[in-house]
Amino acid sequence: MEDDIRELYQEVILDHGKNPRNFRHPEDATCEANGNNPLCGDRLTVFVKVGEDESIEDAAFEGRGCAISVASASMMTDIVRGKKVVEVDALFDTFHKMCMGEEIGETPAEFEDDLDKLMVLSGVKQFPMRVKCATLAWHTMNAAVHGDSAASTE
Amino acid sequence: MTAATTVLKPDTSSSYDVAAIRADFPALSLEINGYPHAFLDSGASAQKPNQVLERMDQAYRSEYANVHRGAYTLSQLATDNYENARSTVAKFMNAKTPDEIIFTRNVTAAINLVAHSYGREFLSAGDEIIISHMEHHANIVPWQLLRDAIGIEIKVAPVDDAGNFLMDEFEKLLNPKTKLVAITQVSNVLGTIVPIKEVVRLAHDQDAHVLIDGAQGIVHEGVDVQDLDADFYAFTGHKLYGPTGIGVLWGKLDLLNKMPPYQGGGDMIENVTFEKTTYRDAPARFEAGTPPIVEAVGLAAAIDYVSIIGLTNIAAHEQSLLAYANDKLATIEGLTIIGQADNKAGIISFMLGDIHSHDIGTIIDARGVAVRAGHHCAQPLMDRYGVAATARASFGLYSNKSDIDQLVDALNYVKEIFG
Ligand SMILES: Cc1ncc(COP(=O)(O)O)c(C=O)c1O
Numbered sequence: 001m002e003d004d005i006r007e008l009y010q011e012v013i014l015d016h017g018k019n020p021r022n023f024r025h026p027e028d029a030t031c032e033a034n035g036n037n038p039l040c041g042d043r044l045t046v047f048v049k050v051g052e053d054e055s056i057e058d059a060a061f062e063g064r065g066c067a068i069s070v071a072s073a074s075m076m077t078d079i080v081r082g083k084k085v086v087e088v089d090a091l092f093d094t095f096h097k098m099c100m101g102e103e104i105g106e107t108p109a110e111f112e113d114d115l116d117k118l119m120v121l122s123g124v125k126q127f128p129m130r131v132k133c134a135t136l137a138w139h140t141m142n143a144a145v146h147g148d149s150a151a152s153t154e
Numbered sequence: 155m156t157a158a159t160t161v162l163k164p165d166t167s168s169s170y171d172v173a174a175i176r177a178d179f180p181a182l183s184l185e186i187n188g189y190p191h192a193f194l195d196s197g198a199s200a201q202k203p204n205q206v207l208e209r210m211d212q213a214y215r216s217e218y219a220n221v222h223r224g225a226y227t228l229s230q231l232a233t234d235n236y237e238n239a240r241s242t243v244a245k246f247m248n249a250k251t252p253d254e255i256i257f258t259r260n261v262t263a264a265i266n267l268v269a270h271s272y273g274r275e276f277l278s279a280g281d282e283i284i285i286s287h288m289e290h291h292a293n294i295v296p297w298q299l300l301r302d303a304i305g306i307e308i309k310v311a312p313v314d315d316a317g318n319f320l321m322d323e324f325e326k327l328l329n330p331k332t333k334l335v336a337i338t339q340v341s342n343v344l345g346t347i348v349p350i351k352e353v354v355r356l357a358h359d360q361d362a363h364v365l366i367d368g369a370q371g372i373v374h375e376g377v378d379v380q381d382l383d384a385d386f387y388a389f390t391g392h393k394l395y396g397p398t399g400i401g402v403l404w405g406k407l408d409l410l411n412k413m414p415p416y417q418g419g420g421d422m423i424e425n426v427t428f429e430k431t432t433y434r435d436a437p438a439r440f441e442a443g444t445p446p447i448v449e450a451v452g453l454a455a456a457i458d459y460v461s462i463i464g465l466t467n468i469a470a471h472e473q474s475l476l477a478y479a480n481d482k483l484a485t486i487e488g489l490t491i492i493g494q495a496d497n498k499a500g501i502i503s504f505m506l507g508d509i510h511s512h513d514i515g516t517i518i519d520a521r522g523v524a525v526r527a528g529h530h531c532a533q534p535l536m537d538r539y540g541v542a543a544t545a546r547a548s549f550g551l552y553s554n555k556s557d558i559d560q561l562v563d564a565l566n567y568v569k570e571i572f573g
Contacts, residue, residue, distance in 0.1 A: 001187040001520040009517070009571050040512050041529040041542045064542050066510035127516055
């Protein structure tokens with residue numbers, strides 16, 4: 001169990017949790033959504049700037065949450081920048097499976113680096129109660145780019 | 155075959171044998187993730203002693219049938235058990251008569267019953283009710299639903315930064331429009347013990363009724379409803395070492411009998427024709443359908459158990475643990491306790507630097523320690539203190555110093571991980 005804890009709270013996660021990247025409110029965001037984990041009261045707002053060609057030009061977030069949810073939002077906003085919305089949808093799908101401890105199957109070569117980075121969050125699979133923390137930011141971004149104003153992990 | 159309700163005298167001796175008490179609770183001897191089980195979440199729900207588990211087992215095995223219906227032996231026995239449980243509860247709260255005891259599903263259901271039945275009969279648009287800033291969602295949302303339905307106004311009595319209930323401010327909110335005061339006896343987050351007797355006196359001076367949410371209070375303080383003189387008092391069985399699925403609404407009998415039924419069905423009627431139905435008096439009026447029969451028996455067993463140990467002894471034990479925990483937790487740098495009221499029950503909410511309570515909860519679980527993390531169903535109170543969540547350790551009659559030592563060690567482990 002303590003090994004699982006160490007695996008979950010890796011240096012990278014603690015660093016992103018303490019010094020989140022893209023923690024800001026971009027004025028030129030084209031869409032945003034509020035994410036809410038009703039169980040623990042964590043709240044995030046994700047801001048995304050989607051360009052003409054359906055690619056994500058900027059992603060950022062604000063809010064408060066546990067180390068896992070903040071680290072996840074921080075990493076996500078780094079990773080999705082420059083990607084097409086459809087690519088991000090596919091990445092979310094794979095990431096979600098990773099957190100659930102499900103088989104992720106073949107991954108397109110261009111995602112390999114990103115998935116390697118996101119792998120540090122897969123430690124949540126040992127903690128079913130915490131999967132929602134790792135996926136909250138992604139659910140919220142998904143809601144933002146697909147035109148919903150709110151996402152909830154319930 | 156009779157199910158004897160043992161009448162046991164409270165033990166007033168000063169020695170509190172916590173080891174012997176712990177031996178009654180199978181869940182406390184579990185090993186959790188390789189560590190002894192340090193269960194510090196009794197405020198959410200308490201563990202159950204063998205006395206309750208065995209009593210319920212027996213009630214299902216050899217005393218079970220539906221109540222109030224059959225003319226046969228087991229049905230009579232089950233009915234006697236159920237009604238004896240009502241008497242046990244009545245005695246425990248010092249109610250005038252068992253007829254004042256209504257069994258519900260939990261305290262939430264009890265408060266909703268009052269909001270619906272009393273609320274729609276006695277309150278109307280423009281009337282005011284007062285709650286406090288410390289209420290559990292169970293004592294907020296039913297009143298908001300009522301407000302949206304009939305247009306009452308909800309006023310909120312404040313607490314100070316330490317978590318003390320501000321009696322002066324409460325008094326200022328009272329006015330001739332105030333019809334009901336609905337307030338908790340003990341805060342499930344801050345541990346604050348509210349001087350409810352004074353609240354009742356002030357409210358009655360304005361002819362307002364009073365409902366007390368005793369979910370935490372019944373466990374940490376107990377209640378004498380005649381001395382308190384409130385109009386309603388609600389509590390939940392599972393926090394009192396009893397089973398889930400049962401709660402209690404106590405109300406003054408004449409008031410209860412002026413209230414319309416909340417739910418309709420079997421057992422609550424006097425006479426039914428398709429044109430008109432007449433209702434029985436309390437408590438039957440408010441117990442439509444098959445009640446929580448075995449849960450009532452379990453609750454009575456829990457009350458017997460608590461009564462043998464003695465509520466005063468339990469409270470004294472919790473106070474000594476609270477003092478011990480306050481001292482020990484003070485040694486952890488960066489730890490702040492939210493809720494430092496002058497008069498507190500065995501509940502400690504805390505923050506550890508900027509480490510989120512969920513991270514704390516997950517990490518200390520790896521060391522066998524169970525605490526609650528989150529908003530504790532009291533979001534307005536969290537907002538009052540500017541926090542999204544806290545970690546909360548809460549004591550039961552079985553908690554001991556080792557639990558607290560284990561908590562302190564585990565919190566140091568959290569700090570080690572967060573560096
Ligand atoms: C003060 C208070 N009121 C109400 C409740 C709700 O209890 P229940 O869920 O059993 O209805 C709780 C417990 O969570 C509580 O602590």
